[in-house]
Amino acid sequence: MVVRFITKRFIGEYDSQERIYNFNTVIDNETVNFEILDSCGINNQESESLINQFETNIRWGDAFILVYSVTDKCSFEEVNRLKFLINYIKRRRKIHKDGFIDAPVLLVANKIDQIYDRMVTKDEGKRRCEDIGCVCFHEITTRESIDDAQGVFRDVCRFWRFFSKFPKLKRSKSDNIRLSMTIHSDVEMVLSPDKILSIYCDLQDDRRRSVLLFDRTRSQWNGDEEEVDEFDELEPSSMNNNEPFRSRAKTDGNLMMSKTRKWKITSPLMSSSTKSFSMYRMVNRRNSMSMRGHVSY
Ligand SMILES: Nc1nc2c(ncn2[C@@H]2O[C@H](COP(=O)(O)OP(=O)(O)OP(=O)(O)O)[C@@H](O)[C@H]2O)c(=O)[nH]1
Numbered sequence: 326m327v328v329r330f331i332t333k334r335f336i337g338e339y340d341s342q343e344r345i346y347n348f349n350t351v352i353d354n355e356t357v358n359f360e361i362l363d364s365c366g367i368n369n370q371e372s373e374s375l376i377n378q379f380e381t382n383i384r385w386g387d388a389f390i391l392v393y394s395v396t397d398k399c400s401f402e403e404v405n406r407l408k409f410l411i412n413y414i415k416r417r418r419k420i421h422k423d424g425f426i427d428a429p430v431l432l433v434a435n436k437i438d439q440i441y442d443r444m445v446t447k448d449e450g451k452r453r454c455e456d457i458g459c460v461c462f463h464e465i466t467t468r469e470s471i472d473d474a475q476g477v478f479r480d481v482c483r484f485w486r487f488f489s490k491f492p493k494l495k496r497s498k499s500d501n502i503r504l505s506m507t508i509h510s511d512v513e514m515v516l517s518p519d520k521i522l523s524i525y526c527d528l529q530d531d532r533r534r535s536v537l538l539f540d541r542t543r544s545q546w547n548g549d550e551e552e553v554d555e556f557d558e559l560e561p562s563s564m565n566n567n568e569p570f571r572s573r574a575k576t577d578g579n580l581m582m583s584k585t586r587k588w589k590i591t592s593p594l595m596s597s598s599t600k601s602f603s604m605y606r607m608v609n610r611r612n613s614m615s616m617r618g619h620v621s622y
Contacts, residue, residue: 326433326435326465348361383410389430390433393432395443405457408457432453434447434450435465436466450462
C-alpha cells in the first residue's frame with residue numbers, strides 16, 4: 326500500500342524488512358512531507374528489546390494506519406490489540422499543560438479484489454472501526470487501484486493536520502468512541518475526512534468555533550474538567566509489571582499493569598549519532614505509519 330501510494334506501482338512481493346519512506350506530495354493544496362514507517366508487527370515470542378522497539382515506534386508515530394486483509398481473520402483480530410497499544414502509549418504524550426493528544430488511527434481493509442476468499446465483511450470492518458475508535462474506515466484493493474491507496478494517505482493527512490492543530494482532544498473512558506465536534510452550543514456532527522477538511526480550512530482564520538471532543542456520548546468539551554487517566558483506574562496493585570508490555574495488553578481490552586509508565590519521545594529508528602535522512606532507511610523493527618510536518622513538540 327505504501328509503495329503503491331509513493332510510486333503508483335503495485336509490486337507483488339517485498340522483502341520483509343522494515344523501512345521508512347520519505348515522500349513529499351501535495352494534499353489539499355498543501356505540501357506534506359510523509360515519513361512512513363512500514364511495519365510488520367511482532368508476535369508474543371519476540372524478545373523484550375524488540376518489543377521495546379515496537380513501543381518506541383508507536384511513540385514516534387503521529388498518525389497510524391492499521392491494515393488488515395479481508396481474507397485473513399487473524400489480521401482483523403490483531404487490529405484490536407494494536408489499537409489498544411496505540412491508545413495506551415499515545416495518551417502518555419502530554420503536550421500541553423492540561424491536554425493530551427490522541428493520534429489519529431485509520432482502519433484499512435485490504436485485498437477486496439479477492440472476492441471469493443473474503444472472510445471479513447465490510448459491515449464487520451465498519452463496526453470494528455467504531456468499536457475500537459478509529460477515525461475512519463477504508464476498504465481498498467492495493468492491487469487493482471491506485472486511488473484507493475492515495476485515498477488512505479489523503480485522509481490520514483487530513484486527520485493528522487486537524488489533530489495537530491487542535492491538540493486539546495478529549496476521549497471517553499470507553500474505547501467505543503467517535504470523533505465528533507460541537508459547534509457553538511448544540512450543533513453536533515460526526516467528523517468525516519471531508520468534513521475535517523472543510524473545518525480545517527474554515528478554522529485557519531477563525532478559532533472561535535473550535536470546541537472539540539472525542540467522546541461517544543458527545544457531551545461538550547469542558548476546559549475545566551479534570552483529565553481522568555483510565556489506565557490508572559485499571560491498575561491492580563498486585564500485578565507483575567515485569568512481564569513484557571505487549572503480552573500484558575490483552576485483546577479483551579484489559580491491560581495488566583501496576584505502575585504508571587513515563588514515556589520519553591525519541592525517534593525510533595535513529596540513534597542520536599545517526600540522524601541523517603536517506604530516501605528510505607532500513608531498520609530492524611517496524612511498527613507504525615507516521616508523518617512529520619509542521620508541528621513541533
Ligand atoms: N490480491 C491482492 N493481493 C495483495 C494486495 N495487497 C497486497 N497483496 C499481496 O499480499 C501479500 C503481502 O503483501 P505485503 O505488502 O508484503 O503485506 P505486509 O502486510 O507488508 O506483509 P508482511 O511483510 O508480512 O508484514 C503480497 O503477496 C502482496 O502481493 C491486494 O490488494 N490484493
